[in-house]
Amino acid sequence: MDTLILSIATLVGLYMAVNIGANDLANAMGTSVGSCAITLKEAVVISIIANALGATLAGGYVTGTISKGIIDPSLLAGDPNRLMIGMFASLLAAGLWVNLATYFALPVSTSQAIVGAVVGFGILSVGASAVTWSKIIIIVVSWITSPAVGGLLGGGLYYLIEKRMMSATDPLRASRRYAPFMIFVVFLVLILSFIFKGLKNLHLNVGFLQTFLLAIPVSMAAAVAGSWWVRRQARPECELRPGQEAFSPLDRLFAQLQVLTACYVAFAHGANDVANAVGPLAAIFSVVTTKAVALKVEVPIWMLLGGGIAVGGGLLAFGTRVMETIGKNITELTPMRGFCAQFGAATTILICSRLGLPISTTHVLVGSVVGIGIMRGMGTLDLRVLKNIGLSWLVTLPFTILLSMLLYELFVFFLL
Amino acid sequence: MRLLLSSLFYKSPFENLQKHADKVRECARLFKQAAVFHLRGESAKFEETTDQVARLESEADAIKRNIRNHLPKGILMQVDKFQFLQYVREQDKVLDEVEEALFWLSFRPRGIPAEVSQDFEDLVEAAIPPIEKLSDLVAMATVFFRAGSKEQRTRMKSLVNDIRQHEKESDILERDLKLKIFATLKDEPLMVFHLVRFVEIVGNISDHAQNAADRMRAMVAK
Numbered sequence: 001m002d003t004l005i006l007s008i009a010t011l012v013g014l015y016m017a018v019n020i021g022a023n024d025l026a027n028a029m030g031t032s033v034g035s036c037a038i039t040l041k042e043a044v045v046i047s048i049i050a051n052a053l054g055a056t057l058a059g060g061y062v063t064g065t066i067s068k069g070i071i072d073p074s075l076l077a078g079d080p081n082r083l084m085i086g087m088f089a090s091l092l093a094a095g096l097w098v099n100l101a102t103y104f105a106l107p108v109s110t111s112q113a114i115v116g117a118v119v120g121f122g123i124l125s126v127g128a129s130a131v132t133w134s135k136i137i138i139i140v141v142s143w144i145t146s147p148a149v150g151g152l153l154g155g156g157l158y159y160l161i162e163k164r165m166m167s168a169t170d171p172l173r174a175s176r177r178y179a180p181f182m183i184f185v186v187f188l189v190l191i192l193s194f195i196f197k198g199l200k201n202l203h204l205n206v207g208f209l210q211t212f213l214l215a216i217p218v219s220m221a222a223a224v225a226g227s228w229w230v231r232r233q234a235r236p237e238c239e240l241r242p243g244q245e246a247f248s249p250l251d252r253l254f255a256q257l258q259v260l261t262a263c264y265v266a267f268a269h270g271a272n273d274v275a276n277a278v279g280p281l282a283a284i285f286s287v288v289t290t291k292a293v294a295l296k297v298e299v300p301i302w303m304l305l306g307g308g309i310a311v312g313g314g315l316l317a318f319g320t321r322v323m324e325t326i327g328k329n330i331t332e333l334t335p336m337r338g339f340c341a342q343f344g345a346a347t348t349i350l351i352c353s354r355l356g357l358p359i360s361t362t363h364v365l366v367g368s369v370v371g372i373g374i375m376r377g378m379g380t381l382d383l384r385v386l387k388n389i390g391l392s393w394l395v396t397l398p399f400t401i402l403l404s405m406l407l408y409e410l411f412v413f414f415l416l
Numbered sequence: 417m418r419l420l421l422s423s424l425f426y427k428s429p430f431e432n433l434q435k436h437a438d439k440v441r442e443c444a445r446l447f448k449q450a451a452v453f454h455l456r457g458e459s460a461k462f463e464e465t466t467d468q469v470a471r472l473e474s475e476a477d478a479i480k481r482n483i484r485n486h487l488p489k490g491i492l493m494q495v496d497k498f499q500f501l502q503y504v505r506e507q508d509k510v511l512d513e514v515e516e517a518l519f520w521l522s523f524r525p526r527g528i529p530a531e532v533s534q535d536f537e538d539l540v541e542a543a544i545p546p547i548e549k550l551s552d553l554v555a556m557a558t559v560f561f562r563a564g565s566k567e568q569r570t571r572m573k574s575l576v577n578d579i580r581q582h583e584k585e586s587d588i589l590e591r592d593l594k595l596k597i598f599a600t601l602k603d604e605p606l607m608v609f610h611l612v613r614f615v616e617i618v619g620n621i622s623d624h625a626q627n628a629a630d631r632m633r634a635m636v637a638k
Contacts, residue, residue, distance in 0.1 A: 105423040251563065332425075332428065332494070332561065332562050332563075334562065334563040336563075366424070369424060370424070373424075373492055374492065376494040376495075377494075378425065378494075379425065379426075379428050379493075379494055379561065379562070380425060380426035380427065380428050380429065380491055380492065380493050380494075381424060381425060381426065381491070381492040382423070382424060382425065382426040382490065382491055382492075383490045383491065383492055384488075384490040384491075385423050385424050386424070389424075
């Protein structure tokens with residue numbers, strides 16, 4: 001019986017992981033492929049490796065996140081099976097919602113789907129009063145903060161680069177002049193993000209100032225080495241749009257920088273989002289093997305690695321078409337604009353998580369793209385789609401809450 | 417399956433604009449041929465070419481409608497939608513005038529007297545470059561709005577100036593030819609009417625090409 005439960009739970013966990021890859025990661029990597037900074041194959045390879053690395057190196061030690069701090073698992077200490085069934089229902093409910101959203105082309109937050117699902121089963125199992133509702137309020141706030149800050153930073157970055165660099169009479173000189181500065185800023189933000197966001201689950205406890213002092217010289221060295229390297233690099237023509245004229249020196253610089261941001265996005269995704277699929281699975285494994293409810297469950301490395309690979313697999317199986325379409329359809333997505341979208345999003349995530357503002361990668365990216373669009377950088381933007389995306393963000397919580405309640409009731413009825 | 421973030425992006429109308437501009441360019445080529453056939457009195461070939469132009473015109477009309485019908489409210493473009501639609505209108509009018517000029521010619525199969533035939537050819541010849549440059553302008557605009565550089569913008573501006581210059585030259589030819597028609601064909605009111613109206617239609621072709629170029633200039637304004 002235990003083996004059966006574990007196999008089914010693993011399958012559902014894999015289902016969720018694949019969905020995360022197809023929805024979340026495909027969008028995050030899409031801008032790099034779309035701008036021809038990297039090829040489709042490179043995107044898949046980077047995603048799988050960086051995502052699995054992020055999950056194993058930085059995604060472990062998931063402490064409260066198994067139940068997302070929404071319910072106190074000790075309330076279910078007398079009945080470990082209920083926790084197990086609840087986690088199972090949550091995983092399935094969130095997976096179904098993300099799958100549905102992927103089908104309808106809506107970029108939703110997988111973390112919020114899991115939160116909603118855990119709330120759903122929490123209401124039924126430990127009662128509505130035991131649910132930490134402040135988490136929900138935080139999510140509601142993030143619907144506004146994520147796209148707004150993402151849009152401001154993405155759009156602002158685009159405006160600055162367009163004004164300062166792209167309009168330069170001699171782009172080659174401009175690229176030589178600005179390359180060290182750009183590389184410095186990108187490295188600085190990525191190193192800080194890496195330590196504070198990517199590795200936050202390791203609880204390194206390094207101070208902001210210490211990190212800063214470490215990051216500045218490293219970024220400076222990278223700027224010197226990077227600008228030398230960028231000058232030597234030549235990029236073959238775009239795979240998705242053959243015949244497109246070769247990148248200008250400036251675009252080549254942004255394409256190179258985008259490779260970095262793409263790696264970072266995939267790593268951060270592995271570190272933070274793979275847990276959405278693996279966390280509940282670890283809880284189920286813990287209940288089955290120990291027959292008790294643990295307050296904190298350490299997620300085994302193999303599970304994180306498996307989750308990371310499954311997310312990459314999801315991207316490979318269902319995400320390539322998403323990335324390919326972004327690449328083919330959005331002809332206005334140049335390396336510079338793609339870089340602004342991705343780097344704007346990465347910077348937003350860093351700043352907001354430092355300030356303690358709740359943020360969702362997906363929401364920030366959407367905000368960033370729209371921000372650049374409003375600055376007239378993204379060609380034809382369909383603002384009507386924004387309405388649907390907003391609606392899907394609003395629906396995520398009620399839908400997953402209700403679905404996980406329904407599934408929980410069904411499982412309890414049939415299994416207990 | 418519809419696709420995620422990419423669904424935020426709407427199909428760029430510049431693709432269709434290029435198709436439309438290419439049809440206009442093709443019509444310009446046929447217009448010149450047809451005018452030569454008319455002068456030589458090869459009426460069968462003239463009619464065949466006029467039919468071809470009429471067919472191209474209706475194809476271009478379909479493209480124009482497609483552009484207009486697929487820019488609903490809520491679509492955010494890099495350029496002012498009003499300017500863009502005005503551009504489409506002017507580019508389409510170029511084609512309408514080409515068609516109109518050929519139809520008008522066809523009403524009098526041997527209507528061009530030898531005295532003005534050379535000037536007539538020159539006038540038609542002068543109407544072609546602005547139309548052809550319009551298609552180049554659209555191609556440049558597509559690249560400019562994708563990955564705009566200052567250099568590209570300067571090139572577009574100089575192309576707009578070229579078109580303006582052509583229009584000016586065509587205006588001068590138009591005026592001279594009218595003077596000549598009134599001076600040489602005093603006793604043939606029917607012929608004068610037919611020729612003067614034709615000259616005016618050809619003048620309109622360059623006017624609309626220039627209007628279109630001016631709209632494009634407004635779209636790349638900083």
